[in-house]
Amino acid sequence: MQFFSRLYAMIKKEYKQIVRDKSSFVIGIAIPMMLILIIGYGMSLDVKNVPVAVVMEDSSPVVRDMFSFMNGSEYFEPHYVNSMQQGIQMMNDREVDAIVCAPVDFTSTLTKGNSHVQIILWGVDAATARISKSYIEMGLLSWQQANIYKYPFLFDRKGIVSVDARQWFNEANTSTWFFIPGLIVLIMTLVGVFLTTMVMAREWERGTLESLFITPIKPIEILLSKWIPYFSVSLIGFALCMLSARYLFEVPIRGSLSMIIVSSFLYLMTTLGLGLTVSSVIKEQFLSCQISLLLSLLPTIMLSGLIFDLKSTPLIVDIIGHLLPATYYMELLKTLFLVGNNWSMIIKNCSILIVSGAIFFGLSYIVTKKRLE
DSSP states (O other), X not given: OHHHHHHHHHHHHHHHHHHHXXXXXXXXXXXXXXXXXXXXXXXXXXXXXXXXXXXXXXXXXXHHHHGGGGTTOTTEEEEEEXXXXXXXXXXXXXXXXXXXXXXXXXHHHHTTTOOOOEEEEOXXXXXXXXXXXXXXXXXXXXXXXXXXXXXGGGSXXXXXXXXXXXXXXXXXXXXXXXXXXXXXXXXXHHHHHHHHHHHHHHHHHHTTTGGGTTSSOOHHHHHHHHHHHHHHHHHHHHHHHHHIIIIISOOOOOSOHHHHHHHHHHHHHHHHHHHHHHHHHOOOHHHHXXXXXXXXXXXXXXXXXXXXXXXXXXXXXXXXXXXXXXXXXXXHHHIIIIIOOOHHHHHHHHHHHHHHHHHXXXXXXXXXXXXXX
């Protein structure tokens, strides 16, 4: 009973400290809302309104009809010109990202089966160039398929292959659905690690923990009194992120909401434990925050699959990425939001998060025990 009475008194003290110190609410609630709104609305891999110089050296009705797919499209911003020199000048002036040219003899060579369209891309931004190229090629292909009987030489004489492509799990075809689950992982990492790192290191700096040395309070009670209040603050930030994801960005939740909550609980155990460990080893608040940044936030951004798929990275990067708990939490959220309940993956990743949480909480207990002794 003494254990629980002491723990209750410590938790009560910590909640009063949270109310007095507004920085905890800023980190736990205000910053998550700012991040999910700014990054959610401002960060996108979607390429839209691509400025294209449409060079119609042949201005026949056939050419106009061929390029009509750009008119009124949210993916293109066509600028019609009559010469390649004009198009090149517009690209050099950075007015356009692509040039599409129909040569003078396009219509006359169309029925002979050897007509061609030239596409020139601004290759400095290779990713945008590739996506713009695919947009233009798909538009031209659609026009060809629509005119199969009118211009049979557009296709091989042996026949054509019709491709029916479908995109699963992201039918809206928007990178927002891809980014928002990863953004929740990033925010939970930031909140969990930095809350406990700042608080614990600040108390070491101020010497308030030293006053506990003469009391019968045990290390485990100190850790739980820090962990429980800031866990609850982190949950408020998580709840706001979930509400924003569902109702602001309209990201579907196709899996179990309870498993999203459970996996988030497990990941917060890991991040809070990491913050407690770092702040107990390094007593200076500024240095603790810098090391926490290097150990948690940067790896989460670069090595967890937030921005790019780890399968496309070198083997050593893939291995390092799968040593991070954030990678497994990232996979869990993206699957539970967009795909559904893949129970074999859910059980595996949750088990890894349980182990990682136990390891970091155990390390924080060992380090704190040594410090107190």
